């Protein structure tokens with residue numbers, strides 16, 4: 214998987230930033246803190262995403278504290294954003310909606 218070209222990255226970031234993601238330019242990664250009602254909701258969401266991520270063989274960097282999940286998406290093999298990150302971001306948004 215190759216890094217997004219500049220135009221595709223701009224489109225992807227516009228979509229992501231509209232949903233509360235930030236771009237970490239140093240890593241060419243996107244980050245977002247998801248907030249849920251409580252720990253059960255947060256961990257349930259993480260469980261659903263873990264199954265999707267493992268099927269994709271593409272895994273988030275994330276940390277959970279009670280009802281919060283801090284997420285970073287980046288493709289390690291590509292040293293930046295790829296379509297895999299955007300597919301996983303969409304799955305996260307859909308599952309949190």
Ligand SMILES: C[C@H](O)[C@H](O)[C@H]1CNC2=NC(N)=NC(=O)C2=N1
Nearest residue numbers: 270271272273287288289290291
């Ligand atoms: C061997 C395995 O396919 C790779 O290590 C996969 C696993 N999950 C991954 N997840 C992410 N985010 N980036 C990767 O480059 C990556 N590579």
